[in-house]
Amino acid sequence: MSFNRIKDQHVAIKLLRGIVCADRVPSGLLFCGPYGVGKRATALEFAKAVNCRDSKDDACDECLSCRKTMHGNHADVIVVRPVSKSRVIKVENIEDVIERTMFRPFEGGRRVCVIEDADRMNEAAQNHFLKTLEEPPSQTVFVLLTEWPRLLLPTIRSRCQSIRFGALKLGTVADIIIRENEFTEEQAYAIAALSRGSISRARDLVKKERRAVVLDMVHRLALGEDPLLVSEAFAAHIQDTEKAIEQAVKKEARQEADNDPAGESGPDTEAIESLVAGLVRGELFEYLVLFDAWYRDELVFGVSRDTQLVYNRDYLQKFKTDINVDKHAAKLDGIRETWKYIERNLNSQRVFRDLFFLLAS
Template sequence: MLGQIQGQSHAVEAIRRAFVSGRLHHAYLFAGPDGVGKGLLATAYVSALLCPQRGAQGDACSTCSTCLRVRAGSHPDVHRVARREKDDGGLEPQIKIEAVRDLQHALSFKPFEANYRVVIIYEADRMNASTANALLKTLEEPGANTHFVLITALPNLLLPTILSRCQRIRFAPLSRAFVAAHLSRECELDPVMADLVAGLAEGSIGKGRALCKSELLAERAALLARVEGRDEDDVALPSIRRVPEALSLAESLAGRKAELPFFFQLVRTWYRDVMLSQAGLRDEQLVHRDRAALVHKRASELKSADVLERLVRVNDTERALDQAANVRLSLETLLLRLARG
């Protein structure tokens, strides 16, 4: 139900107004960061379109057989297009053109039972030009009572011809307090940890959920201590300034590929905090606010150009690994550079 979606009142109200005024757009683009509720609102919107007992304010009843099947992903008039799974369990890098052709075939028949049928396209930015152009034909001539929801975190990667046919609904990052409260319930975190994870998650419940499962979360203090060469009481420790230490950390991280996004997020937010401290921002704005004293100390020791350089290195390395660079070598180079100066 629309009324059950929290933290995205702007997006929810836009959809609600469309139902109340009877002016639904045939194609919506739900645009905003991953893990902030775009998929939830898509399900609530689709339920509301199909539910025979929709309320005057656009809320589906959420209990009828239609609503249950939309939620379970088994309603025959809801068509979902997404990247497909590969044999190794990972996902194809792009939505295949066959997925759009299958959709067009399915849409060539009448709806099974509802007045409307709906197409949801997940990660709509992951279509190459020919796939997007195939979809464009369907968007232009969808047939009666066919509605679309395109979901994306990267709207700028969509073709302008697709964008111009959609009404954009913007989703903002969720507030840190909102994410912390949610995660402390769902992942049973204590308040300090929930606040930290929410800061690292940058307004995304999806990202926060993944961070809760990360082995590195419990190792944050030890990891930062190795990168920084001192613990939270500012006692000097063996650090990556010793080359063998840097190489061994790179090796251990390279063996835990699934944990790498967390490592990058940790180091990035750490140096970002140092930069914010240099700029005189208050402790509440730090991600690592439980370590504010150490953040300020580093801020007084490092030149701001050095901090910026470190942030650039971290981002460059993460991007290089996205493009299948040698993981261990890239991490070694990064750590040795972070250790300099």
């Protein structure tokens, strides 16, 4: 197992093996790449490997150190992640970690501090962390995981060795989906193609009803239903989603306030609103990805008749076969425009209504 269990990240693993083997471990590593491709799993394998007593450039999974890391009770392997729904890593969280690195590693090896979603460190946290990187504690390596390295201070990035992670292969994602669900190969490959190489997104597609909603809208438009009615149905669905998100965020904010009776302020309404808006926007983007995939598929299939090029291959029988290439290209442009409007915070109900009129044409 060990590094071998990480799929499709050969370049990253080769670099990490080299680092462990030469015993030249930098004080900062920056794992960059899309979410759901194995950054966290690799960080834990790396933590095992640097401290493994029996293997030179990997983890044996047998020795005491490896076992402790696997069970999450190795005293020198620290994992920090944004805890609350606000998903911010605050300066206090970083101070806690730094404090724990003041001593020599308890188990005599190397201390590994993994910071998940490192871009979620707020400015104060990043500045505090930067000071530590400038004078790093001995025998300690910080492993920062991020999908958005540009949100980190350039001075943090330059002090870390970057390791890039890419999308997973179609077959890798499909195999995992088949193993976890009772899916046919066709369904699993469709989900894998739509996931764009992220197992987390693929699991999300399996779990949530997003895809069913998009397929429903697309079919209703194809059957000639009034786009106004279709857009109203979509808006109602988005409103429900927004309500659910808002409730979840508020619940978590209340819990956070209860756990922190010393905190002088109650839940910050403005912060909650902006967080909800951000999460809803993220949902809308995921929908647009699915709309884009559908019309892209109809266009690609209409032109090539090659099922291998199609993402939604489990819905081939629903494809329009008599497509107008120019019109379909305009639909795809319209989806991209909608993306930009959502990014600019325009009224989503209106921009989706306009989009549905275009898609119906």
